Amino acid sequence: MEVGRQLIIPVVNLNSATAVLAKNRALQFFAYATGGQMNAPTLLSLGVAPYMTAKIIWSIVSMVDQEATRHLTERTQNLIQRGLTLLFAIAQAIQMAVMISKTMKPIKLLTEFDSTIILITVLVAGAMLVVHLTDLNIERGIGGAVLLILPTVIQNLPNMLENGVNTSDHFIFTVRSSIFLVVATLLFLVVTLFIYRGERRIEVQRTGIINTYGKSYLPIRVLPGGAMPFMFSMSIFVLPTYLRHESIDGGAFANYLVNTLFSYHTLSGILTYCVVVCLLGYGFGYMNFQPVETAKTLKESGDYIFDVAPGRDTERYLTSRLMRMIFVGNCFLVLVTAVPLIIGLYKPGYGNLSFFFSGLFILITILDNIFDQVNALYLKGQYELV
Incomplete structure (x- = not known):
């Protein structure tokens, strides 16, 4: 997880994208709580958020219509949850791409639109990789899905204290x-x-x-x-x-x-x-x-x-x-x-x-x-x- 959060997607101007993302402190705080990386566009920037959101939505659907969901096989339920995860990952990837759209840089033989598509595709692929890592940890490890949030929370606790949601909120030691x-x-x-x-x-x-x-x-x-x-x-x-x-x-x-x-x-x-x-x-x-x-x-x-x-x-x-x-x-x-x-x-x-x-x-x-x-x-x- 930590390695994936450091792999920069090279289709944007990194300095400009970092400056744009730094303005949205609330989005960064949400990323801190869900194992993401919103300081810069990286392979695992979306973290566990799409997976967790899909699990929550499916749990609500299961409670509302228990009769319909009870008759579904475990494989079918897993496929539905993966589909929901994919949709939320695409939505969050598009949101991030829109935020940093002006920082896209054209690469040889590629236009800015091509770079945007590449950015969204890599972000979604990273989110689905996190799903795979989560499944492996649930099956063979300890801590379940929330274990993947642990490094981000520990790393960013000082940042949560020193810098608030607004750029003017600073805790002076x-x-x-x-x-x-x-x-x-x-x-x-x-x-x-x-x-x-x-x-x-x-x-x-x-x-x-x-x-x-x-x-x-x-x-x-x-x-x-x-x-x-x-x-x-x-x-x-x-x-x-x-x-x-x-x-x-x-x-x-x-x-x-x-x-x-x-x-x-x-x-x-x-x-x-x-x-x-x-x-x-x-x-x-x-x-x-x-x-x-x-x-x-x-x-x-x-x-x-x-x-x-x-x-x-x-x-x-x-x-x-x-x-x-x-x-x-x-x-x-x-x-x-x-x-x-x-x-x-x-x-x-x-x-x-x-x-x-x-x-x-x-x-x-x-x-x-x-x-x-x-x-x-x-x-x-x-x-x-x-």
Whole structure:
């Protein structure tokens, strides 16, 4: 992944393309969270974003129309997901090509249009190569798809802190600010690890299993959506601003709304950003736990929750418990998101802590997943016969 992110596509003027891409800080932050490289056009500039987006869209479709998707073979589902990944990769490649269209350089026997086609083709090919690497790691490695995001997040954490979404947002390192940063980071790590591992355990009666060693339970995490709200919140929040910069002008009133409601430098904009994070928290949390499918699985296996009827009642019970946990988790996400941004309104540069903590949270979830898998592999052969 790291080698592929350094292979420059030689159909553009590198200095000019880098200068153009550097202006879109929000797009770069999104690339940091999805294993991409938006500082320059490279083979793996798109990262894992097309793959992750396709997985999310397919999960939503599967939840909406479970009867239709259940009858599809695994091969057919994989082909559909690959097709969606290809479409999203083409869309993102075209977006990047449009952004740096004025930096294309004609090569011998090739026109600027030919160079643009080559750029889009290489970007899409790189995205599909990432899909292949992801499949290999899921099958034979550890960490799953998110492992490919790890190098980018680690490498760009300092950049998230030092340079904000706007070019004027810089965190200045002084003795006082450095001490504040260390204390805030340590506090954030302790609280995040505690909350991320927190879960509500619902006891389940297993009718087909006699277990004398402990009770069976169904866990619902405080943060069932994991780091996904942070990964996608920025790209959604800055979309209106990006469209305006691309000469899609809706008039003075529309520009006023964009400047007010979609800015990190106004209270209403911070509130809008928090709303986006919360909505993504509910969406990803519901999608990851899937109470409807869980209730159906319990009913089909003959298992049940004590004092709750199988079927619809179990579904409503699980949904209500899930919504409560997501609400608690969203309160934490809003706290992490809003407090640094509000401080940044009065102390320039401190708003970058919001993006720094978001990247740190993504890093924690990835490492926690890797540690759990390594620990499971280690303990797999440590049990003695009883």
